[in-house]
Amino acid sequence: MQTTIDKRALRPRIRAERDAFFARSPAPIEAPTPLLALLKPGRIVTSYMPIGSEADPRHLTAAAIASGCRLALPHITTREAPMRFLEWDGRSALVEGRYGLSQPPGDALAVQPDIILTPLLAFDAKLDRLGQGAGYYDRAFAVFPEAWRIGVAWSVQQVETLPTEAWDMPLHAIITECGWIPRP
Numbered sequence: 001m002q003t004t005i006d007k008r009a010l011r012p013r014i015r016a017e018r019d020a021f022f023a024r025s026p027a028p029i030e031a032p033t034p035l036l037a038l039l040k041p042g043r044i045v046t047s048y049m050p051i052g053s054e055a056d057p058r059h060l061t062a063a064a065i066a067s068g069c070r071l072a073l074p075h076i077t078t079r080e081a082p083m084r085f086l087e088w089d090g091r092s093a094l095v096e097g098r099y100g101l102s103q104p105p106g107d108a109l110a111v112q113p114d115i116i117l118t119p120l121l122a123f124d125a126k127l128d129r130l131g132q133g134a135g136y137y138d139r140a141f142a143v144f145p146e147a148w149r150i151g152v153a154w155s156v157q158q159v160e161t162l163p164t165e166a167w168d169m170p171l172h173a174i175i176t177e178c179g180w181i182p183r184p
Contacts, residue, residue, distance in 0.1 A: 010121075010130065010159070010162075014130070014157055019052070021156045028058075029055055032179050035060065035173075035175060039067035039115075040067065040069070042068065042069070043114040044072055044115070047071060048073060048119055050119065051099070053154075055157075071089065072086055073094070074101065074103060074140075075103045075106065076098045078098070082143070083136040083139065085111055085113050086110055087109040113147045116144065118131075119151075120151045121157065122157050123171070123174050125160075127170045127184075128161075128168060129171055138167055138168065148173075151174040151175070
């Protein structure tokens with residue numbers, strides 16, 4: 001684990017470590033028992049399509065489908081507009097969105113998530129999260145404060161501590177290739 005204070009300096013360093021780790025073909029991120037306990041028929045689980053070396057949530061998404069959950073993916077149009085979560089059946093074609101995101105078309109049904117599986121750049125033992133810096137997930141967490149916030153990351157993305165802002169909301173858990181990390 002590393003210590004850091006400067007978010008701007010940390011982002012490229014963590015990306016490089018994540019890229020190197022990903023190049024070694026890490027074990028897949030499997031759905032741990034605590035997540036399976038949260039997956040109930042009809043619950044809405046938001047996932048994402050990984051970009052580059054982001055941790056791949058495909059096994060978590062498959063577990064949600066097998067449990068009878070409804071799926072949604074993030075949809076982004078502009079930097080200023082809030083991210084919406086749009087329903088996706090797990091099979092329909094996706095469109096390319098901002099930042100290279102694979103997302104449902106803009107006319108898909110907007111939903112209120114029960115569980116938000118979120119990508120991230122770094123996390124610490126308090127389950128504070130460092131994202132890409134645009135604030136989309138921070139704003140979504142504020143809109144949906146009752147949703148379970150679960151980070152999906154590689155274990156190498158853990159740092160000793162992260163600086164936080166007033167708007168930051170810690171995650172409820174992190175899932176890595178090593179398993180489930182609950183909030184302390």
